[in-house]
Amino acid sequence: MDALYVPQRRSRRFVKKATNLHHFRVEIFLGEIDLHLQELDNRFSERSMELLTCMACLSPKDNFSSFDKEKVLKLASYYPEEFSSFDLMTLEGQLDIFMENMHNDERFQNLRDLNSLSMMLVNTKKDKTYPLVYLLIKLMLILPVATASVERVFSVMTYVKSKLRNSMGDQFMNDCLVTFIEKQVFLQVPDEKIIDRFQNMKTRRMQL
Template sequence: MEDTITRPGYRRQSITNDHYYRVEIFTEVVDLIIQEMNNRFSEASTDLLRCMACLDPRDSFSQFDINQLMHFTTWYPEDFSAGDCLCLPQQLRNFIVLVRHHPRFSTITDLGSFAQEMVKSGNHLIFQCVYRMIELTLVLPVATASVERAFSAMKLVKSDLRNRMQDEWMNDSLIVYIEKDIFSTIDNEKILQHFQSMRTRRNQLSSLSQTETTSSPSIYS
């Protein structure tokens, strides 16, 4: 690693292998990764994730921090009233004492199973504010992924040829595209009959089976 090499470029300089791999390769890659992470996760998102980590049930809630969880409520002012914020510190203290000494919660390692156990034991009624925080923590990743899926689908549905699409029609098209796995299980005949019964039409739509029977000879003609 102490052997010298000649740096390529206009000014040819002699540097060691250690300097080349440590400074010009390793440090450069780390800087790119940090820059990409900063672009992907904003300061607000990082702060919110730090607060959510305090509800991790692994190792008897080793990351539990009351101050961070109180800060968590500032992100959801509509879900936590002033009265909730006043009683929440004491509720958090009682909550952490219970879960760390109760054998029912000692073996749980994920927040979803922990929330189910709280409902089974009735503790979601005793620690309502804490359970609300757990619900928000569980819903946030799903809501974020749904929004990203919607924006990705929007680029496909509202193309340059459909730039005058109205909001209602675009919303209906996005739902069908995003939830296409669910819609694929619905029989087309039911969709046809539902569309037919929405209002009176000049001509009644024929069933799909009749349409296929009528059009089949022309396929092989």
């Protein structure tokens, strides 16, 4: 690795002299890491990265080694409808007792993710003891699903609201999106029931 790097199928005149160790570490390994970091920056906004960082601070992996109370409280502040100012103060005190309990309870020692943590809290009835912590964990678990659902709706919207149907109202567009996204559910409904439904909505001149 201390020998000079010899480029393959390239002129040596345009390659800076460096050892094999420098080439593979700096130009290959670190270069690939920079590409991944750039892709992450383009994919996730600053707020999304902050949310992910705060969520990781309540992970039970390695006996809650990444726990950070300030970041957990910051995460809770992003849900003002769920956590009032009084709830945040209560949560701050509840987190200290919660973490002490987690470290002393062997049933929570080998958990690796938030999903297993939430199930263990329910099984041990501790979701009733620490309701605000459990509420925050539930919000953290549904956040990826909610985000994916929103992205799915926006991608489908390009098909439903096309240039030929750009003047449709909000209610009609919402109905079309529901039927388009949940098509597997609606395919289970017989055509006869749909016809009867429209027939009974109002008096018609002819039978559908």
